[in-house]
Amino acid sequence: MIAGIPLTVLGGAAALLFAAIAAVTGTAAFSPAFVACGLLLLVAVGGAVLRRDDALGAAVVILSVHAAAVPLMLHIDSAPGEMDSGYWALLVSAWLMAWTSVTRLTQTSKKLPTGARRAVDLLIPLIFGLWLMLIWEAITRGAGVPQVLLPAPSAIWAKLTASLPILWADFVQTFLKAVIVGYVLGCGIGFGTAILVDRSPFLKRGLVPVGNMVSALPIIGIAPIMVMWFGFDWQSKAAVVVIMTFFPMLVNTLEGLSASSSMQRDLMRTYAASYGQTLWKLRLVEALPFIFNALKINSTLALIGAIVAEFFGTPIVGMGFRISTEVGRMNVDMVWAEIAVAALAGSAFYGALVLIERALTFWHPSNR
Amino acid sequence: MTDTEATAAARGAGSAGEGSAFRVIEARDLCLTFETNDGPVHALSSVDLTVDRGEFVSFIGPSGCGKTTLLRVIADLEQPTSGSISVNGMSPEEARKARAYGYVFQAAALYPWRTIAGNVALPLEIMGLDKAEREARIKRNLELVNLAGFERKFPWQLSGGMQQRASIARALAVEPDLLLMDEPFGALDEIVRDHLNEQLNRLWDRTNKTVIFVTHSIPEAVFLSTKIVVMSPRPGRVHDVIECNLPRERTLDIRETPEFLEIAHRVRDGLRAGHAYDDE
Ligand SMILES: Nc1ncnc2c1ncn2[C@@H]1O[C@H](COP(=O)(O)OP(=O)(O)OP(=O)(O)O)[C@@H](O)[C@H]1O
Ligand SMILES: [Mg+2]
Numbered sequence: 001m002i003a004g005i006p007l008t009v010l011g012g013a014a015a016l017l018f019a020a021i022a023a024v025t026g027t028a029a030f031s032p033a034f035v036a037c038g039l040l041l042l043v044a045v046g047g048a049v050l051r052r053d054d055a056l057g058a059a060v061v062i063l064s065v066h067a068a069a070v071p072l073m074l075h076i077d078s079a080p081g082e083m084d085s086g087y088w089a090l091l092v093s094a095w096l097m098a099w100t101s102v103t104r105l106t107q108t109s110k111k112l113p114t115g116a117r118r119a120v121d122l123l124i125p126l127i128f129g130l131w132l133m134l135i136w137e138a139i140t141r142g143a144g145v146p147q148v149l150l151p152a153p154s155a156i157w158a159k160l161t162a163s164l165p166i167l168w169a170d171f172v173q174t175f176l177k178a179v180i181v182g183y184v185l186g187c188g189i190g191f192g193t194a195i196l197v198d199r200s201p202f203l204k205r206g207l208v209p210v211g212n213m214v215s216a217l218p219i220i221g222i223a224p225i226m227v228m229w230f231g232f233d234w235q236s237k238a239a240v241v242v243i244m245t246f247f248p249m250l251v252n253t254l255e256g257l258s259a260s261s262s263m264q265r266d267l268m269r270t271y272a273a274s275y276g277q278t279l280w281k282l283r284l285v286e287a288l289p290f291i292f293n294a295l296k297i298n299s300t301l302a303l304i305g306a307i308v309a310e311f312f313g314t315p316i317v318g319m320g321f322r323i324s325t326e327v328g329r330m331n332v333d334m335v336w337a338e339i340a341v342a343a344l345a346g347s348a349f350y351g352a353l354v355l356i357e358r359a360l361t362f363w364h365p366s367n368r
Numbered sequence: 369m370t371d372t373e374a375t376a377a378a379r380g381a382g383s384a385g386e387g388s389a390f391r392v393i394e395a396r397d398l399c400l401t402f403e404t405n406d407g408p409v410h411a412l413s414s415v416d417l418t419v420d421r422g423e424f425v426s427f428i429g430p431s432g433c434g435k436t437t438l439l440r441v442i443a444d445l446e447q448p449t450s451g452s453i454s455v456n457g458m459s460p461e462e463a464r465k466a467r468a469y470g471y472v473f474q475a476a477a478l479y480p481w482r483t484i485a486g487n488v489a490l491p492l493e494i495m496g497l498d499k500a501e502r503e504a505r506i507k508r509n510l511e512l513v514n515l516a517g518f519e520r521k522f523p524w525q526l527s528g529g530m531q532q533r534a535s536i537a538r539a540l541a542v543e544p545d546l547l548l549m550d551e552p553f554g555a556l557d558e559i560v561r562d563h564l565n566e567q568l569n570r571l572w573d574r575t576n577k578t579v580i581f582v583t584h585s586i587p588e589a590v591f592l593s594t595k596i597v598v599m600s601p602r603p604g605r606v607h608d609v610i611e612c613n614l615p616r617e618r619t620l621d622i623r624e625t626p627e628f629l630e631i632a633h634r635v636r637d638g639l640r641a642g643h644a645y646d647d648e
Pocket of ligand 2: 436474550
């Protein structure tokens with residue numbers, strides 16, 4: 001009977017049993033929410049055991065475990081910060097059953113048509129993220145972790161929604177100005193230099209080592225110097241971003257330009273194609289995967305560079321400025337709100353690049 | 369290709385130079401040595417070769433005897449170490465810049481980001497032809513190699529033989545007077561190969577093109593050629609040149625005739641002798 005039941009389900013059932021015993025024997029605080037959560041998890045365990053491989057079982061597990069999350073959170077309010085063993089057992093059980101639900105979801109999705117499978121593939125990281133937040137919330141609030149160490153997601157969210165105008169101003173200053181301008185300039189100059197260097201072996205010997213050296217300069221050293229050169233405002237941060245993004249683009253583009261095979265280049269030679277035609281119709285296309293590699297690396301570098309550069313002098317706006325001042329005032333939830341904005345903007349930036357890359361390099365063996 | 373185009377092409381060759389009006393290739397004492405890490409490789413050693421306008425010349429010989437290398441020297445993709453060579457009365461470089469030839473590589477070398485039609489269009493775009501002309505040529509040449517209907521497929525969605533046919537269509541679309549073909553039918557099955565042999569013979573007969581053709585197949589060489597150059601390896605050189613004066617227009621039945629078998633026999637003997645020479 002037990003054979004064939006996944007370990008996560010067995011663990012979930014055991015933890016649930018432990019929570020029930022703790023509640024009945026009176027060692028655990030008890031609330032209607034506790035009962036509701038326990039019952040919903042029982043349904044999930046039942047679904048997982050009795051309907052082991054059909055879609056109905058999967059649906060029961062997924063629905064009940066996510067419904068159980070609501071009373072689990074509500075129960076914390078009965079005694080915030082001092083949850084007992086019954087609650088932790090319930091949390092472990094919920095976590096294991098959520099894990100089971102994702103496994104079941106992937107199994108069932110294999111039988112679905114392509115469109116639905118795509119949707120499920122998108123859903124899985126969402127569920128994963130949701131449970132990460134839930135567990136974070138449950139631990140910080142359940143155990144009463146001090147706000148300064150790690151605020152609960154709900155506290156961060158409350159701060160975030162309450163300070164939208166400030167966050168927006170910081171976002172405009174740091175992301176829309178310093179990051180975007182610096183990124184476009186840095187990548188553009190790196191790309192242009194690569195084209196020039198590729199044409200002239202002399203430049204290659206001169207410029208690449210210099211570029212290499214510039215890229216090795218520590219950002220902590222450059223940032224104050226850029227402030228002296230370009231002033232306190234976003235221009236000096238954009239300059240830091242230019243320096244950070246230039247070299248990865250140069251190196252990757254150079255490598256990409258030599259990626260075409262000699263037969264492909266011979267073919268262009270037999271057509272008596274001009275330098276420009278060969279560059280445009282062959283070498284740059286072959287270089288696209290390399291160029292996108294640099295664009296993706298640079299999207300993260302640019303955000304880090306712009307935020308850190310603001311630690312070294314800035315007008316009283318900007319994500320880096322906010323982080324450094326709010327940390328000083330122990331307003332850690334505001335720091336986390338900025339981090340959330342940065343993470344969101346960074347992922348969206350990166351994700352957009354990935355989508356464009358897929359569309360442009362569909363022919364590459366790694367994408368087809 | 370139409371007859372008017374063919375005569376226009378013939379006139380183009382006539383203007384190459386009065387003294388050698390119909391001499392397309394003239395190679396004298398051509399040598400090419402590759403310097404490799406394990407010492408020099410004599411890919412070509414004192415090769416003499418003349419090809420006249422309208423000839424169909426096949427290179428045949430064991431692997432590594434320099435067939436591809438000789439073709440690449442003609443195409444200005446490789447520089448000879450010594451000796452002289454002219455193409456259409458010009459240096460190979462001038463001929464290449466004048467787009468005097470079309471080259472079919474030993475592998476298809478299609479660009480994976482272009483559809484089949486896009487690949488055939490590539491040289492035409494580089495030549496600056498307008499869209500209508502490009503489309504007409506793409507259609508005509510894809511039909512010729514039996515690839516009509518595959519215009520919008522990408523190369524990696526096609527079999528190796530279909531890719532090779534697409535690359536032949538790409539070279540033909542340039543409509544050059546001189547075709548350099550490096551084992552173009554090596555990857556194809558027997559039936560398709562027969563069909564394309566006939567097509568190529570007809571195309572050559574109709575348009576008076578000059579074709580230089582590398583192959584490992586004796587029947588193919590005899591069926592297509594007016595002249596068969598038998599090469600032998602280490603150092604790569606011309607072992608024998610066999611005239612092949614069958615009628616210009618040929619059908620596959622010709623392969624059963626005594627004349628055909630007689631020439632095939634001589635080619636085989638030449639190849640054997642070349643090998644034996646190598647064993648000494
Ligand atoms: N780029 C190169 N560098 C060094 N050696 C080379 C180079 N290209 C060809 N060779 C050598 O030159 C010789 C002739 O090569 P080639 O490619 O012309 O042979 P082939 O007759 O076309 O053979 P196959 O029938 O196998 O295609 C070989 O020994 C080869 O190793
Ligand atoms: Mg070869």
